[in-house]
Amino acid sequence: MKRAIVVVMVTAGAVAGVVRRLRSRSASHGAESGRWLVATVNRPPGEFDRGGVPDPLARLGDHVEIRTAEAPGGKGTELAARLREANGTGTLARLTGRDPRQQVRQALREAKSLAETGEVMRPDAPPTTRPTVGGRLMGLATRRAGGEGRL
Structure with a gap:
């Protein structure tokens, strides 16, 4: 059970990092273009x-x-x-x-x-x-x- 919770938390953290990166890219894409x-x-x-x-x-x-x-x-x-x-x-x-x-x-x-x-x-x-x-x-x-x- 503890292992499943750890896997879920690590996955959620990875997804949050990807979402944050995509948002920062889309916010700055005007400057990049x-x-x-x-x-x-x-x-x-x-x-x-x-x-x-x-x-x-x-x-x-x-x-x-x-x-x-x-x-x-x-x-x-x-x-x-x-x-x-x-x-x-x-x-x-x-x-x-x-x-x-x-x-x-x-x-x-x-x-x-x-x-x-x-x-x-x-x-x-x-x-x-x-x-x-x-x-x-x-x-x-x-x-x-x-x-x-x-x-």
Whole structure:
């Protein structure tokens, strides 16, 4: 009986912690959506001033604010972007893949790839030649990385 009570109390504490974390995230997501997302591009700083913004970022139009700066140590250019409005951001939008910040992340990755190599680099498809469990997991991870920018 004592063991059951301890398990219930530990579970309740864990649930309360998760709820508190989700509430704090949703309360601060407005500030997070205004956060600058930055990619360091291995190109001279003045190149973006002359040539304009790379096409993937230009397609986002007036929905994003874009700035460039010299990277620390003179190692290229920092290309930064952030949403002008925080409509549709939050935990649910992020989990369903409809968070507009994911579009900004993807546009930054594509702009970096385009500026450095002249083309948008994509992972090889399919990741394996056989439909194995590992191949399915790799495909899932690759698709998720496309929206979030990390595995």
